[in-house]
Amino acid sequence: MSEPVSRVAPTVGATGPAPRAASGRMLVSAVLLLAAGVAVPWLVGSQLMLTLMTQAVIYAILATAIGFLIRQNGLTSFGHAAFFGLAVYLLALNGKFDLVPAEVAVLAAIALPAALAFAAGLVIVRLPPLAFSMITLAVAQSLHELMLRWRELANGDDGMPVRLPSTLFGFGVELFQSPSTMFVVCWCALVLVVLALAALSRSHFGVLTVAIRENEERARYIGYQTLVPRAVVFAISGAIGGLAGVLFALYNAFATPGALHWSLSGEALIMAVIGGAKAVWGPPLGAMVFFVVKDAVGDLTEHWPAIIGATLIVVTVMLPHGLSGLVERIVRRLKDNRP
Amino acid sequence: MIQIVNGLVYGSFLYVLAVGLVLIFGLRRVTNFAHGGFFMVGAYVSYAAAVHLGFWTGMVVSVAALALFGVLLDRFVFRPLSKEEPIVTLLVTFGLLFVLEDLVRTIWGKDFISVAAPDALAGSVMLFGSQFPVYRLFVIGVAVIVALGLALWLRATRVGLYVRASSVDPVTTGMQGVDTDRLSAFVVAIGTGLAGLSGTIAGPLMALSPSMGGYIIIDCFIVVVTGGLTSFTGAFVAALVIGQFHNLGLVYLPEVASVIPLLIMVLVLGLRPQGLAGTGK
Numbered sequence: 001m002s003e004p005v006s007r008v009a010p011t012v013g014a015t016g017p018a019p020r021a022a023s024g025r026m027l028v029s030a031v032l033l034l035a036a037g038v039a040v041p042w043l044v045g046s047q048l049m050l051t052l053m054t055q056a057v058i059y060a061i062l063a064t065a066i067g068f069l070i071r072q073n074g075l076t077s078f079g080h081a082a083f084f085g086l087a088v089y090l091l092a093l094n095g096k097f098d099l100v101p102a103e104v105a106v107l108a109a110i111a112l113p114a115a116l117a118f119a120a121g122l123v124i125v126r127l128p129p130l131a132f133s134m135i136t137l138a139v140a141q142s143l144h145e146l147m148l149r150w151r152e153l154a155n156g157d158d159g160m161p162v163r164l165p166s167t168l169f170g171f172g173v174e175l176f177q178s179p180s181t182m183f184v185v186c187w188c189a190l191v192l193v194v195l196a197l198a199a200l201s202r203s204h205f206g207v208l209t210v211a212i213r214e215n216e217e218r219a220r221y222i223g224y225q226t227l228v229p230r231a232v233v234f235a236i237s238g239a240i241g242g243l244a245g246v247l248f249a250l251y252n253a254f255a256t257p258g259a260l261h262w263s264l265s266g267e268a269l270i271m272a273v274i275g276g277a278k279a280v281w282g283p284p285l286g287a288m289v290f291f292v293v294k295d296a297v298g299d300l301t302e303h304w305p306a307i308i309g310a311t312l313i314v315v316t317v318m319l320p321h322g323l324s325g326l327v328e329r330i331v332r333r334l335k336d337n338r339p
Numbered sequence: 340m341i342q343i344v345n346g347l348v349y350g351s352f353l354y355v356l357a358v359g360l361v362l363i364f365g366l367r368r369v370t371n372f373a374h375g376g377f378f379m380v381g382a383y384v385s386y387a388a389a390v391h392l393g394f395w396t397g398m399v400v401s402v403a404a405l406a407l408f409g410v411l412l413d414r415f416v417f418r419p420l421s422k423e424e425p426i427v428t429l430l431v432t433f434g435l436l437f438v439l440e441d442l443v444r445t446i447w448g449k450d451f452i453s454v455a456a457p458d459a460l461a462g463s464v465m466l467f468g469s470q471f472p473v474y475r476l477f478v479i480g481v482a483v484i485v486a487l488g489l490a491l492w493l494r495a496t497r498v499g500l501y502v503r504a505s506s507v508d509p510v511t512t513g514m515q516g517v518d519t520d521r522l523s524a525f526v527v528a529i530g531t532g533l534a535g536l537s538g539t540i541a542g543p544l545m546a547l548s549p550s551m552g553g554y555i556i557i558d559c560f561i562v563v564v565t566g567g568l569t570s571f572t573g574a575f576v577a578a579l580v581i582g583q584f585h586n587l588g589l590v591y592l593p594e595v596a597s598v599i600p601l602l603i604m605v606l607v608l609g610l611r612p613q614g615l616a617g618t619g620k
Contacts, residue, residue: 076426076429126608130370130429130568137557138556141597146595146597263437266433266437269430309433309437310434
């Protein structure tokens, strides 16, 4: 992947740093971030706080998946809970019916959402962006109905436990269920996902999909096949959504139709919008802010839906590029003012 | 045979709901993501009004309230955002959906509420050898009236001509001296008023709950996209087909009924990416 990076990087960021220095810096910041994540459980004593932070990181991964789709395909998914919930239910159903070893199920819970996203993507990424958004919402809601109605399979609204063996990939299952260790696992997953997506955006494939997003017809005339790359972006986004679902299922060990509900898709989308999808790190930032605000409003959480709805409206209108756009603008201004 | 009539009832109902979205899309090139929320609010408003004033007045109140809501939506959301990307409007109306659901939950609670059909339509008739509720036939009648009314209005009146022209090319229509902003307020009001109407007729058909909007929007969006977004005929055909299969699914495969319309949509879009009657734009 290093060869295309140096070839195409100048077109991505003519004003940015040299490509080699950029990837070097990216690696250093990733190592620092990973180290910081490992240190967090020692610094934060409160288990409750750690639980909240673990959940925030899991949702941050889902928000990152949505942001990636917006950035590379220009498409907004209003139904990413479909991939998240699908992974959760795959693990739960595998525990119930004992189909395959749990390790295989974990991998399948990432691969299957990706495969479904690819297959569906071949049809729906061709739609106008608006219709795409409508359909993603419809797909997720119909899966929600499926799990709600098919009581024999998934026990409806009451949900079902995710039964796990005592060890998973050689680790004791407590590792995934105690907040102090699970936070580190989720945090590392988030950092690696963000890093991989950042590298992907700089690759030939990343630049090609952005070119298709800007003008599909022109990309086709140059001689590129445009449908498959777009479906692949959707598949990657689906896989990341599945990964978030896997982490959620391991940590909470319980599956409810709520994992497929439109309000979950909406919350993750709102995180991506608050953070701004233009930068890879925008959606995770949005997720962190989301959880800090949710914690801060405290007693008002009863009206949480109205609060996030209103926040979405305000942020969309006032801050179209989200917080990451704001930060980048401030940084740029500071740089310009320097002699 | 009776199941086919039931499918027709559900399809008719879907048409009334979906055609409101088609109208709005035609003029503003955006989708109201809160349409399901408006539908739900319409159902609750007519329920609240009907408790005191009876079913028919409740219907009028609901349609009028939702139409007024539509004028406000057009004035304060669609018009100011019309120069932005469509996605901005989508996100804003999506935020509105959260607010509406919270509002309804706060006022009426989250429990299911059932609504009785009005006395005049409470009975049942013999149809194909079994008892069939009159109210369900009434739903078909409403859809026929809406479809004929819209067709007449769009084909035979000057305003209808403006609406059709504006759906093809809003800018040129504006240059010809048509006040598209006023037109749009009117059309959006009709679109949301239809959400109020479908909410009202949904009352005796299904139970009221704050989540009813999220449930119905599945089939509604599928109908609009399958029909081709801008076409009234497309929406009509798609609503009847999707309604039919959804109902047959409920009868024969109740567990997986919710994904059947989805499969039909994928099939149609696989063959015709622009939808049943879409122009591909």
